[in-house]
Amino acid sequence: AWKKFTPKPFDTAEEFNAEAVRHIETTLARSMYNCDEGAAYAGTALAFRDRLVLDWNKTQQAQTFKDQKRVYYLSLEFLMGRALDNAMLNIGKKDVAVKGLSDLGFRMEDIISQEHDAALGNGGLGRLAACFLDSMASLNYPAWGYGLRYRYGIFKQEIIDGYQVEVPDYWLDFNPWEFARHDITVDVQFYGYVSKYQDDDGKNVSFWEGGEIVQACAYDVPIAGYGTSTVNNLRLWGSKAASGEFDFQKFNSGEYESSVADQQRAETISAVLYPNDNLERGKELRLKQQYFWCAASLFDIVRRFKKTQRPWKDFPNQVAIQLNDTHPTLAIPELQRILIDQEGLDWDEAWSIVSKTFGYTNHTVLPEALEKWSVPLFQHLLPRHLQIIYDINLQFLQYVERNFPKERDILSRVSIIEEANPKMVRMAYLAVIGSHKVNGVAELHSDLIKTTIFKDFVKIYGPDKFTNVTNGITPRRWLHQANPRLSELIASKLGGYDFLKDLTLLHKLEAYVDDKDFRKEFQEIKYANKVRLAKYIKDTLGVSVNPSALFDVQVKRIHEYKRQQLNIFGVIHRYLAIKAMSPEEKKKLAPRVSIFGGKAAPGYWMAKTVIHLVNQVGKVVNSDKDVGDLLKVIYLEDYNVSKAEIICPASDISEHISTAGTEASGTSNMKFVINGGLIIGTCDGANIEITREIGENNIFLFGNLAEDVEELRHSHMYGTYTLDPSLAAVFDSIQSGTFGDAGAFTSLVNGIVDHGDYYLVSDDFASYCKTQDLIDEAYRNQDEWLTKAITSVARMGFFSSDRCIDEYAEMIWNTEPLVPSKDE
Numbered sequence: 171a172w173k174k175f176t177p178k179p180f181d182t183a184e185e186f187n188a189e190a191v192r193h194i195e196t197t198l199a200r201s202m203y204n205c206d207e208g209a210a211y212a213g214t215a216l217a218f219r220d221r222l223v224l225d226w227n228k229t230q231q232a233q234t235f236k237d238q239k240r241v242y243y244l245s246l247e248f249l250m251g252r253a254l255d256n257a258m259l260n261i262g263k264k265d266v267a268v269k270g271l272s273d274l275g276f277r278m279e280d281i282i283s284q285e286h287d288a289a290l291g292n293g294g295l296g297r298l299a300a301c302f303l304d305s306m307a308s309l310n311y312p313a314w315g316y317g318l319r320y321r322y323g324i325f326k327q328e329i330i331d332g333y334q335v336e337v338p339d340y341w342l343d344f345n346p347w348e349f350a351r352h353d354i355t356v357d358v359q360f361y362g363y364v365s366k367y368q369d370d371d372g373k374n375v376s377f378w379e380g381g382e383i384v385q386a387c388a389y390d391v392p393i394a395g396y397g398t399s400t401v402n403n404l405r406l407w408g409s410k411a412a413s414g415e416f417d418f419q420k421f422n423s424g425e426y427e428s429s430v431a432d433q434q435r436a437e438t439i440s441a442v443l444y445p446n447d448n449l450e451r452g453k454e455l456r457l458k459q460q461y462f463w464c465a466a467s468l469f470d471i472v473r474r475f476k477k478t479q480r481p482w483k484d485f486p487n488q489v490a491i492q493l494n495d496t497h498p499t500l501a502i503p504e505l506q507r508i509l510i511d512q513e514g515l516d517w518d519e520a521w522s523i524v525s526k527t528f529g530y531t532n533h534t535v536l537p538e539a540l541e542k543w544s545v546p547l548f549q550h551l552l553p554r555h556l557q558i559i560y561d562i563n564l565q566f567l568q569y570v571e572r573n574f575p576k577e578r579d580i581l582s583r584v585s586i587i588e589e590a591n592p593k594m595v596r597m598a599y600l601a602v603i604g605s606h607k608v609n610g611v612a613e614l615h616s617d618l619i620k621t622t623i624f625k626d627f628v629k630i631y632g633p634d635k636f637t638n639v640t641n642g643i644t645p646r647r648w649l650h651q652a653n654p655r656l657s658e659l660i661a662s663k664l665g666g667y668d669f670l671k672d673l674t675l676l677h678k679l680e681a682y683v684d685d686k687d688f689r690k691e692f693q694e695i696k697y698a699n700k701v702r703l704a705k706y707i708k709d710t711l712g713v714s715v716n717p718s719a720l721f722d723v724q725v726k727r728i729h730e731y732k733r734q735q736l737n738i739f740g741v742i743h744r745y746l747a748i749k750a751m752s753p754e755e756k757k758k759l760a761p762r763v764s765i766f767g768g769k770a771a772p773g774y775w776m777a778k779t780v781i782h783l784v785n786q787v788g789k790v791v792n793s794d795k796d797v798g799d800l801l802k803v804i805y806l807e808d809y810n811v812s813k814a815e816i817i818c819p820a821s822d823i824s825e826h827i828s829t830a831g832t833e834a835s836g837t838s839n840m841k842f843v844i845n846g847g848l849i850i851g852t853c854d855g856a857n858i859e860i861t862r863e864i865g866e867n868n869i870f871l872f873g874n875l876a877e878d879v880e881e882l883r884h885s886h887m888y889g890t891y892t893l894d895p896s897l898a899a900v901f902d903s904i905q906s907g908t909f910g911d912a913g914a915f916t917s918l919v920n921g922i923v924d925h926g927d928y929y930l931v932s933d934d935f936a937s938y939c940k941t942q943d944l945i946d947e948a949y950r951n952q953d954e955w956l957t958k959a960i961t962s963v964a965r966m967g968f969f970s971s972d973r974c975i976d977e978y979a980e981m982i983w984n985t986e987p988l989v990p991s992k993d994e
């Protein structure tokens with residue numbers, strides 16, 4: 171009989187090094203004579219991975235054995251960032267590794283930064299999925315993530331001559347955190363046609379035949395919880411050519427090249443993450459990605475359920491599937507197809523199971539982001555699914571007609587099929603109809619979806635189908651890992667690190683808001699974080715910034731609705747003001763560093779123009795002797811998760827200034843406040859709830875409200891509207907060539923002056939500038955500023971993703987944690 175494997179303990183630096191060296195010399199077959207930082211990273215990662223893997227196996231065994239209801243989180247994006255620091259935190263023993271590495275001549279910081287970010291996401295939605303995985307594991311929920319294993323994640327951004335240039339992100343070179351499960355594969359079908367048969371009982375059955383098969387291969391990533399031995403699984407699917415007889419014949423008949431081409435075509439499906447954020451483009455390959463991933467995941471989930479030999483009616487009691495936006499909506503018709511075409515259930519029985527299984531989270535109300543697929547494309551790629559969608563639609567519309575007989579045009583409004591040319595499948599409607607709960611991601615957003623895009627559905631289903639779960643962030647990564655000194659300071663006052671598991675404990679910090687030593691230490695930490703960012707700016711851009719200046723940060727995807735243009739126009743306004751100041755006036759002004767970062771979708775011209783303008787302004791301002799330290803403008807290249815971990819702790823003010831009603835939640839607003847930074851923001855997304863929690867005195871709100879947006883837009887189009895004079899002055903300076911070729915920025919200016927100013931930049935400009943002046947004034951009183959910052963941190967307890975996950979579990983999933991037993 172075999173004995174259970176237990177890894178060698180590493181309670182001392184020597185023991186840790188023995189394990190790391192063993193991996194470097196055997197697993198990697200490298201010599202310690204030329205052990206560089208890369209090798210040291212690999213050895214460290216593999217040593218910690220050993221411990222993770224054993225807990226992972228145990229967790230999976232226990233979850234199978236207990237067979238409680240599981241959660242499956244389907245997301246086309248998981249923006250994980252780096253894994254090593256997180257693994258060390260969850261396993262413990264980081265201190266031992268720090269000592270061991272230092273004995274070998276390495277600094278832990280350098281070793282950690284060897285790791286390539288896992289950047290399988292665009293922005294907010296992908297990072298939220300990553301925070302949710304962390305929380306589900308930390309709270310011991312039996313939960314799996316399902317996604318795609320892109321060979322190329324989000325592109326790497328280079329700024330060349332002030333322009334964004336996209337470079338492929340090949341991140342899989344060495345990835346110790348994934349395990350290829352070559353034995354776990356699923357054949358996924360595309361194209362073909364539908365045949366009708368009569369079965370033995372004379373029942374009509376449909377069957378999807380022909381077409382091509384692509385194989386999905388599972389790659390598993392362990393997701394460790396904090397302060398628990400639970401390690402959940404993230405399963406990512408990679409695509410390969412199916413190894414069928416067909417290929418074999420090709421090989422034998424000498425068609426070697428075309429067989430290789432088949433292989434490459436299949437691998438294309440999971441090759442690249444689409445870099446659009448909030449923009450739907452209707453590309454066939456994207457629909458292929460979505461079906462490939464949904465089909466493989468559903469097959470896997472159903473296979474696991476069938477092993478338990480339970481009756482089908484138990485399915486929704488055993489399985490909760492959460493749809494992260496509409497991207498996985500095909501899972502709905504796919505499950506219906508499996509149940510009726512393959513398992514032989516009748517329609518109603520199947521639909522009752524399907525519609526109890528799914529929950530749908532909406533992340534945007536922007537019309538250009540709502541997914542629609544053309545019916546002809548659907549017909550071609552997924553003929554059986556299109557039939558099923560038509561049947562779902564028919565049943566639904568009949569129900570609506572029965573209940574609202576007098577409202578004739580409601581049917582065309584709520585139909586899954588949009589009567590356009592070509593006809594389109596509205597994925598959001600399918601997601602609503604096929605789910606038992608629909609949620610938005612902040613209070614305002616959840617209200618808005620009920621009164622705008624899903625208004626008719628509220629009438630049809632009643633308001634209870636719609637709910638809110640305000641977003642959150644994991645305090646492990648966004649407080650403890652990003653800002654270890656602040657975390658340590660908090661722990662010293664709260665008597666330990668329990669707040670990392672229950673963030674509401676932060677409220678106890680309010681007792682220290684007047685504590686001299688605490689305040690001093692808090693301020694020193696912020697300063698040290700700013701020094702670190704200043705060094706990073708110097709090293710990467712060669713620009714010196716003064717760490718005592720006010721650091722004003724806006725880092726997020728570049729999008730017109732997020733209004734980086736408002737920010738840079740504000741910066742230009744400030745620049746013009748400084749140029750007109752007397753030396754006395756200059757003395758009174760607080761020096762500022764305006765920091766921008768974020769990627770533009772490669773085809774988003776306006777966003778790229780904004781990046782260009784920021785860089786041009788930086789070029790002029792940063793070398794203007796009249797300005798000196800009073801203003802610096804910085805564009806940080808290639809903003810990503812690991813850079814956010816350096817940037818968030820170093821801000822004094824961060825900007826969350828979307829047109830009211832457009833940003834569903836925002837999550838970086840939470841990351842900045844919890845790190846002791848104040849924010850300037852509009853009454854939008856989670857800013858509103860942040861204000862409610864931390865208090866109006868601790869946030870700089872400005873601008874028009876969501877309820878006024880429609881009328882303002884109308885007034886731009888039809889009313890008499892005059893441009894704000896200081897914004898006009900900003901435009902004059904741009905158009906006179908102050909920041910280089912004026913022609914490059916014409917479209918940006920014209921969008922506001924001539925084309926309706928859809929995002930209401932001019933309407934909010936005066937209020938924005940006034941609020942920036944208030945910030946200058948507030949920053950002069952460092953004592954009060956510090957009080958605001960500390961008070962805010964103390965009141966951020968609500969915004970933990972742990973709270974989100976408990977809410978999802980209670981309101982939507984109906985699942986319980988499975989707490990691992992100690993003695994196993």
Ligand code: 26W
Nearest residue numbers: 294295448449450533539611833834835836
């Ligand atoms: C089909 C193209 C496409 C791609 C991505 C459409 C929409 C998306 C995402 C839904 C965009 C996104 O990341 N939304 C963000 O989700 C965050 C998490 O809920 C919110 O905090 C942000 O406000 C929201 O913009």
